[in-house]
Amino acid sequence: xxxxxxxxxxxxxxxxxxxxxxxxxRCVGARGKLALSGRFADAKGALIIWRVNSLTEAExxxxxxxxxxxxxxxxxxxxxxxxxxxxENLE
Numbered sequence: 001x002x003x004x005x006x007x008x009x010x011x012x013x014x015x016x017x018x019x020x021x022x023x024x025x026r027c028v029g030a031r032g033k034l035a036l037s038g039r040f041a042d043a044k045g046a047l048i049i050w051r052v053n054s055l056t057e058a059e060x061x062x063x064x065x066x067x068x069x070x071x072x073x074x075x076x077x078x079x080x081x082x083x084x085x086x087x088e089n090l091e
Contacts, residue, residue: 001051002035002082003058007075008045013067020066028061045073055079
């Protein structure tokens with residue numbers, strides 16, 4: 001199951017907090033639970049796509065993020081159904 005996490009920043013994270021966030025995502029990714037992540041070009045938020053077994057698991061991952069724990073983001077989770085895939089087009 002894929003779940004999209006749409007985040008908005010309450011305030012911009014410090015470089016230290018960003019490193020904690022990236023480290024967290026790498027650890028989750030190493031367990032196969034992260035499909036994609038990235039900040040929006042306007043730096044007002046981000047998109048994370050979790051690869052999970054349930055919406056509850058996605059909620060646990062979102063709440064484990066150092067950004068969330070520091071009160072830096074708000075987020076919304078939505079289950080997502082992949083329709084088309086063109087991996088050669090992803091950079």
